[in-house]
Amino acid sequence: MPEENNRPAPIPQPESDYYWEQAKAGKLVFQKCGACGSVQFFPRVLCTSCNSTDLEWIESAGKGSLFTFSIVHQPPHPGFRNAVPYITAIVELDEGVKMPSQLIGIDPEPEQIEIGMRLELAFEELNDSISLPVFRPVG
Amino acid sequence: MPNIQRLKNISGTAAIVGVAESDSLGKVPDRSPLALHAEAALNALDDAGLQLSDVDGMFTAGWSTLDVAEYLGIEPRFTDSTSVGGSSFVMHVAHAVAAIAAGYCEVALITHGQSGRSDRAPIPRNPGAPMTQYEYPYGIIGPPVSYAMACRRYMHEYGEDRTRQALAEIAVSTRKWANLNPRAYFHDRPLSFDEYHDSRWVAWPFHLVDCCLVTDAGAAIVVTTAERARDCRKGAVTVLGAGEGHDHSMISQMPDLTRAFGRNTGPQALEMAGVSHADLDLAMIYDSFTYTVLVTLENLGFCAAGEGPDFVADQVTAPGGSFPLNTSGGGLSYTHPGMYGIFTVVEAVRQLRGETGDRQIDNCDLALAHGTGGLLSSTGTLVLGSS
Structure with missing residues (x-):
C-alpha cells in the first residue's frame, strides 16, 4: 500500500x-x-x-471523562477510508490534563455518547514502534 | 497589551483603495495558486488606478512573500508573510496600516491565491509538529473534525436543539445572500431548512452544509495613505480599527471551545475606531462553518455567551433582515479556497462603496470584517469606514 x-x-x-x-x-x-x-x-x-x-x-492512572467528541463520517485523510465512522475525542484525565484521543468500544451514534461519561485508558498498536493511547467506556 | 491611545493615533491614516478577486472563482484548474495571486493583484491595482511598479509593501500568507514578489517581479521594501490561517489577510491590512504610518512603505499589496479544489501540489505539514504528533494519528485532521468537536461542546453547554436551529438559520440565510451574488458558487442553488437537516454528515454534529465550500480562488487588496487615496480611482475605505491574536494551534489545546480570540480582537478594533456594535451597518464574519459564525457573534460581543441562537433566529441575518451578515454568500455559499479571510474585506469594501448590485445594503458606512484562522486558533478584526 x-x-x-x-x-x-x-x-x-x-x-x-x-x-x-x-x-x-x-x-x-x-x-x-x-x-x-x-x-x-x-x-x-x-x-x-x-x-x-x-x-x-x-x-496517569488512566481514568478520565469525555470533554467533547465528533463522529467522523467523511475520511479527512486516505488512511482513514476504512475507519469511518469513528469517534474523535478530547478527554479530561482525572489528573487534570486534557488530551486528544479516540473512543473505542462504543457505537458511533450520538445517542450512545455522553459528554462527561467515564472513560478508561486502552492502547491501539499503530505500527512496530508506536502505540496510541485511546479510551473506552468504564465497565 | 495593545496601547489603545497609540492605536487611535493611526486610526484613519491609511485606506483600502483597491480590492479584487481573480478572474474566475470556483473550479479553476487552468490557474496555479501563484497565477491566482497575480491575477487578483493586477485586478486590485487596476481597481485602485495603480500599477505593480507603485507597490513597495508586500503581504501574503500560505506562500512566502518571496515567492509571490518574485512571481510578480517586484522588489518590496516592506515584507510580511504572517501566516496564521485564513485570518492572516485581515491582519495584513492592519500590518499595512502600521507599516505605512511608520514610513516603511506607501503602497501595500496583499495577495491571496489557493487552488483548494484543483491544486496539483498541496503543501504538506511538518510531520514532527505537535498537531501531527498528537492529533493526526487519531484522525483529528483538518478543520471539520476540530470545529465539530468545539461545536459539540457548545451544544453541551447551551443546548443541542437550539444550537442546531441556529446552525440551520445561518446556513439558510447565508445561501440567500449567495443567491443574490452572481459570482457565488451557489448563486443558482437555494437551500431550504429541510435540505439543511437532510444534508449528509461530514463530522457529526456537522452536516455537509454546515461546512464551507472548497474552491479555487484568489483575491487582493491595496492599501495606501489616506492622502494618496484621494487620487485613486474609487472611493477610499478607511481603516479605523484593528485587532489580532491567537491562543492555541491544536483544537485540544484551545482554552475554551466556546470562546475564540475574537473576544479580544473585536472589542479592541471597536475601541480603536471609537465606535460601538450598534454603529455597524455590516458584519462580514469568516464562516468556515456555521458554528464559526455562531460562536464569533458571541465572542465579538454582538450578544452574550450562549445567546447566539436567539440572536440569529428568524432569518434576521438574511437579505432584508435587521442584521446584514456575510452578504457575499460567505465561505459557505460564495467561495472558500482554504484561507477565505481576505474575501471578508473585499466584500466589506464593496458594500461600503455601494457597488454590490442586488445585494447592496442601504446606507452602508461602517463595516466589521473578521477572520478566523487555523482551528479556531487566530482571529483578526477590522473596522472599516466609507470616506
Whole structure:
C-alpha cells in the first residue's frame, strides 16, 4: 500500500521520545512542574504556567471523562477510508490534563455518547514502534 | 497589551483603495495558486488606478512573500508573510496600516491565491509538529473534525436543539445572500431548512452544509495613505480599527471551545475606531462553518455567551433582515479556497462603496470584517469606514 494510504504516524521529537516510549510500554505519561505543581499535555521543555524548566514525568492512572467528541463520517485523510465512522475525542484525565484521543468500544451514534461519561485508558498498536493511547467506556 | 491611545493615533491614516478577486472563482484548474495571486493583484491595482511598479509593501500568507514578489517581479521594501490561517489577510491590512504610518512603505499589496479544489501540489505539514504528533494519528485532521468537536461542546453547554436551529438559520440565510451574488458558487442553488437537516454528515454534529465550500480562488487588496487615496480611482475605505491574536494551534489545546480570540480582537478594533456594535451597518464574519459564525457573534460581543441562537433566529441575518451578515454568500455559499479571510474585506469594501448590485445594503458606512484562522486558533478584526 502506498505510504499516503497509511494512517499518519507520529514522528517523536526529543521532548516527546519518553512519552511515546512509555505509550509503547502501555503507560500514559504527562508532565508535572516541580516548581508550581501544574500539569500539562503535551510534553515541552518549559512549564507554560510558571515557565520553570523543572519538569517531571507522571504516570496517569488512566481514568478520565469525555470533554467533547465528533463522529467522523467523511475520511479527512486516505488512511482513514476504512475507519469511518469513528469517534474523535478530547478527554479530561482525572489528573487534570486534557488530551486528544479516540473512543473505542462504543457505537458511533450520538445517542450512545455522553459528554462527561467515564472513560478508561486502552492502547491501539499503530505500527512496530508506536502505540496510541485511546479510551473506552468504564465497565 | 495593545496601547489603545497609540492605536487611535493611526486610526484613519491609511485606506483600502483597491480590492479584487481573480478572474474566475470556483473550479479553476487552468490557474496555479501563484497565477491566482497575480491575477487578483493586477485586478486590485487596476481597481485602485495603480500599477505593480507603485507597490513597495508586500503581504501574503500560505506562500512566502518571496515567492509571490518574485512571481510578480517586484522588489518590496516592506515584507510580511504572517501566516496564521485564513485570518492572516485581515491582519495584513492592519500590518499595512502600521507599516505605512511608520514610513516603511506607501503602497501595500496583499495577495491571496489557493487552488483548494484543483491544486496539483498541496503543501504538506511538518510531520514532527505537535498537531501531527498528537492529533493526526487519531484522525483529528483538518478543520471539520476540530470545529465539530468545539461545536459539540457548545451544544453541551447551551443546548443541542437550539444550537442546531441556529446552525440551520445561518446556513439558510447565508445561501440567500449567495443567491443574490452572481459570482457565488451557489448563486443558482437555494437551500431550504429541510435540505439543511437532510444534508449528509461530514463530522457529526456537522452536516455537509454546515461546512464551507472548497474552491479555487484568489483575491487582493491595496492599501495606501489616506492622502494618496484621494487620487485613486474609487472611493477610499478607511481603516479605523484593528485587532489580532491567537491562543492555541491544536483544537485540544484551545482554552475554551466556546470562546475564540475574537473576544479580544473585536472589542479592541471597536475601541480603536471609537465606535460601538450598534454603529455597524455590516458584519462580514469568516464562516468556515456555521458554528464559526455562531460562536464569533458571541465572542465579538454582538450578544452574550450562549445567546447566539436567539440572536440569529428568524432569518434576521438574511437579505432584508435587521442584521446584514456575510452578504457575499460567505465561505459557505460564495467561495472558500482554504484561507477565505481576505474575501471578508473585499466584500466589506464593496458594500461600503455601494457597488454590490442586488445585494447592496442601504446606507452602508461602517463595516466589521473578521477572520478566523487555523482551528479556531487566530482571529483578526477590522473596522472599516466609507470616506
